[in-house]
Amino acid sequence: MPNFLPINTILVPQGAEYKAVCRGLSGVTGSIPTVVAIPLGMKPLLKYLQQSQGNGQFLAPSRVVIMGICGSLSDRYTVGDIVLYQDCVYSGKRQECDRTFTAQLHSYISGKVSLVKSLTSDRMICSASEKRHLGETLAADVVDMEGFTALEFFNAAGVDVAMLRVVSDDCQHDIPDLTSAINSDGSLNPFPLAMGMLRQPLAATRLIRGSLKSLKVLEQVTNRLFSGYSLK
Template sequence: MSLSLDLILVPQGAEYQAVKRAQLPIPIVAIPAGLTAVEASLKTWRSQPQYRQAKRVLVMGLGGSLIPQLRPGDVVLCDRCLSPQGESQGADDHLLRQLAHLYEKQGQPLPQYSVYSSDRILHLAQQKQQLAQTSGAAVVDMEGWAIWQAFPHVAMIRVISDDCQQDLPDISKAIAPNGNLKPITLTQAFLKQPAAAMKLIQGSLQGLHQLTQTAHQLNPHLTP
């Protein structure tokens, strides 16, 4: 079975490096963190000839859990994306079916859930639990909605890095408006809540390892 894709989009930094390690045969593009930064970057990229014709796009990266059933390291196929304004758009049916079949044939059937694209970092467990109740989503990210609006055929795979039952460090000030990470501010946030920071680091490392494995499983099936 072959899976035809034009691009794979991955948040920059550790997530991008995790997917790159799988040495996939199609272009992998690093995107910034945050909906506004992603929207700005996509406008620039879409003006470049190598990306202008891209239509079939897979988003890969880490995500936060909004429900108790999803724990760090779990892999989710996102079948619908929700915006902060309450809008909703489904994943491309053909890509979704192909991905579901591909992983199922490899003995790793992926649960399908909706993803909510947040315009801010949710670091309190109560925030996540409330969002699950109000939106019906099971996963939270910060990039998906912008990508869904920019390409006609989108699917998304997220690997859970943090659960919905423990508070995380407040790292909202550690991400600049352009989506870049501010290392000193991040370190300061971690030092204020060392136990929560350690939990986040452990979950992220677990998620990154699984992200590489999940990308590896795509490799034999991808065609540009």
């Protein structure tokens, strides 16, 4: 592992993504960064980060890696691909990941990861046609629901951020609209989640398969990234 400044914290959306990262770290010996489960969505995440800042977390100088899964907006990226963000756009605004930190991570896992531009959305992008349209019009490669908020917050606080994710759904197929299953606190509501899946069984099956594959890759890349790495 290159001689990084200490990576203090891994932030990862709560639920299956958080569990995958924890599994990836379970066999790592020595000290590892703190893993923090964050809420889903822009507003819940901002509220959480503001409260955490008030409690003295995430103080500069420090380095934070945000991990998880994302959706593809381009034919170039498909399920299971590992991507490292250069920046995130939202509503005509752009926030950059820390260039030095990102370059160091990229050189360490080069050949296994692609540098991408990301779109952050305040809702799930479900239809394949909308994914491709957004990718073309905004020149974005992938989409998530937290990236821009996290970058805006940490850039203002002087905290170096890199964002490493795994693609869980491609831009060739629809996925179920599960936006209504996300509670106002950023947690998932099981009943609307199940109903959303049942309404579109084929899309749901494809989403589940893609999620399982991407979560396994997320676990593997976490282990590979932090094996042998200890905070100094």
